[in-house]
Amino acid sequence: MKSKIVFWLLVVCVVSPPLCAQQNQKLDSLLTLYQNLDDGIRKYEVLAQAHELTLYNDIDAAKNYVDLSVKLARQLDYKKGIAQSNYNLGVYYNNIGKKDSAFASYKKSLQQYIAIKDISGETAVRHGLAILKFAESDYDKSLNLIEENIEIQSVQRPIDSSRLASSFYLKGYTQVKKANYKVALVETLKALKIFERIAQPDREADAIALLGEIEYHLGNIDKSLEYDKKSLAIYRRINDKFYEAESMLTIADTYMEIKEYDTAMDYLNDALPLAREIQSPSIETMILGALGDIATEKGEYYKAIDYIKASTKISKEAKRPAILGENWLSTSLFYSKVNQPKIAIQYLDSTLQNAKSTGNKDLLQRAYFDGSKLYSELGNHKQAYAYYVDFHNISDSILNSDKSKRIEELRSKFDTEKKEQQIVLQEKEITVLEQQASISNLQRILMGIGLLLSLIGFYAIRQKMKRNRLEKEKVDAELEFKKKELTTHALNLARKNETLENLKLKAQELKEKENMGAGYNQLIRSINFDLQDDNNWENFSRYFEEVHKDFNSTVKSKYPQVTSNELRLLALLKMNLSSKEIANILNISPEGIKKARYRLRKKLDLSTEDSLQDLVLSL
Incomplete structure (x- = not known):
């Protein structure tokens, strides 16, 4: 499984040593100023800044500053300060894993911001609530909160571009979790466009990294790696070592998926010292775990267990x-x-x-x-x-x-397209009405005469249209039945092959255990014959050709270099089946499917920007 961690989204931060020195210096100045100020709003603002500076590197100090700010805000009856302090408490509780306390503080803050009509504070709190719901896997509730924010931010003047882009980003990432990858792609591109325009390179890199994850899920491995390497270059340019290490881990995971272990190890070995430098146990444990997985794949088991034990120790200590x-x-x-x-x-x-x-x-x-x-x-x-x-x-x-x-994604897409079609029809109706309004009385009379004459043949035409409509409905119904029949046949074939493969494995185990080689060998040969029986594919091809007429001939004419096995793969891709289903039908491993897709992309001369699935669907 590809490892992707959106750290800034989940309110996690690691401060590098040079930055820590700068922050400590600034904190000392703030504390000196705090001691010399009388109780007032300015003193509250100093406490809020001190809380922000210590939130990610001294959580106990941050809690102390937020407690002091709450007390001072209440003493001054500073309503905005009370709302902000409750929000800061929510962030604190979220960071230490007390989700219920974080939720209660956020809700209290939201009510207070709404009461004083502070839209900026209101959207910030709602964003925090959306992240909480996201962490609980309540993606629908998270999306509702995000949509509320986007609606408010889109009409607010002046627009807070950074916050609006963050909402688009969070919406995109949530859609990834719902497996709505094409919707996620649209929302993430919106976020990227804004981040590029307002020159926020760190957030720009975050959005590019998310695009890499989306392309990975869409099966576009080359494009995914291109995005991941682009985001890595930005993190290196802005000297963000935390995300640099995370990006290298992500790239390594992708190379592991396509069995390029040596390249994956290069990235992991570069990322490991960075993770230790920034003291990130999360990244360090995942890197060690990945190195252990590679060693296992290479058969270096005792080296693997050393990596795994080191990772386990850190995981326990870091909880x-x-x-x-x-x-x-x-x-x-x-x-x-x-x-x-x-x-x-x-x-x-x-x-x-x-x-x-x-x-x-x-x-x-x-x-x-x-x-x-x-x-x-x-x-x-x-x-x-x-x-x-x-x-x-x-x-x-x-x-x-x-x-x-x-299904939900397709339904959403259908509803959108239906609305767009309704708008087009309404526009056409308006155009017709406008044209009718401009017709002169003479034209109306002539149209009336023409209409009267046409009544003679109207009944016959109407009957013909009715017959044509009924014929079309019949053809559509037959095609839909054939599509369902084709899908059922394909899924049954996949399930049959999976069952036979499991039965074969069991027979091989029993053969080794019970020393009854002859009988089991005959059973295994029978299973292999059934798995490789071309009659199964011929039956499937017959159904397929009835639904997708001329598909095979079109492919052969456009791409004569495609082999018969690759033509089978293209047909199954045309049906939009999953990789697992395709693997079972073709009786090869999921890894074999990945390699076959990769070779097919090369043979069809597809660039990293081109989608194999889109090409197949267009044929």
Whole structure:
């Protein structure tokens, strides 16, 4: 899974040593000024600045300053100061992980800002609430809050461009979490355009990095890497070491996905000393975990466990439960590789407990799958089967969730296009009415005569139009039925191949355990024959050609260099199937699908900006 962390969005900050020195100097000046001021609004503002300076590098001092500011604001009956202090308390509680307290402080601040009609403060608090809801995975509520902010900010004069761009950015990132990637792309580009115009390079780099994540999810790996490297260059230019390290980790993750481990290690080895320099346990643990994964893939198991143990130690000290769960799963995999399944099971149990407590479905899915294999190795087939069922159930729930998100995105797109069509029709009606209003009385008389004459053939024409409409409806209905039939056939073929592949693996395990080679060999050969049976593909091709007429001939005429296997891949892409479904139908691994897509892009001469999916859909 590609690692992407939007640190500024979740209100996390790390201050570099040189900047710390500057801030300490400024803080000393503020405290001196504070001692010499009488109680008043100016003194409150000094406390607010001191809180802001210490929020990310001395959380206890920040809490002290915010408590003093609350007390002073109440003493002065300074309503804006009271609202701001409650907001600052919300930020503080959010940073230390007390979400309920943060929510209560934000809500109190929002009511106070609304009461004094301070729109700037109101939108700042609503943004904080949106982030809280985002962190709770309540993406719909988060989006509602963001939309309120965008609506208010768009009509406010003067417009706070930076805050408006931040709202677009947060909206884009939330849509990524909802898997609405094309919607996310539009919103993130809006944010990027504003950040570029107001010259905020740090936020510009954040937006570019998010574009990289979106392109990754859309399957455009080259484009994703291009964006990630562009954002990395900006972070280096502005000397932002924290995000420089995070960007290198992100790029390394992408190279790991496409099995370019040496390139990934180069980025990780450059990022590790940076993470230690800025004292970021989150980034350091993820880098060590990634290095462990690479070592595991290379078969260097004992080197891998050293990385994983180092990562686990830091995760425990820094209290990072999400990363700790990943470390335990990696540790379980290590002991499985070195033939110590009982120890592997112990770490697997810790992983399952962690995944359930953090609500990490992806980790839970992988843990159940690994557990099924481990218990099978131990001969506990009952538990292996139970874990496999749990794995399948979670996989189905994730798949259904993804399908629901895709349907919601398509419905939203349909509603938008429908409204646009209605507007066009209304404009045409207005144009017709205007033209009718300009017709002279003579023209009206002539039109009346023409209308009278046309009545003779009107009935016949009307009947013909009715027959044409009915015929079109019939054709449309048949095409829709064929589309459903094609989809059903494809999904059944994918499910059948997946089941046969699992059955083959089980037969191979039993063959090794029970020394009954001849019978199992015959079973495995039968399964392989069925998996490779071209009749399955011929039946699918027949359905496909009925729905997408001339697709194969069009591809062959435009791209004669495409092989028959690549033509099969193009047909499945045309149906907009998932990579997993395509892999099952073609009986190859998901990694094989990625490589096939990559080779196909090269053969079709697609640049990094071009989308393979868009090209296929246009054929």
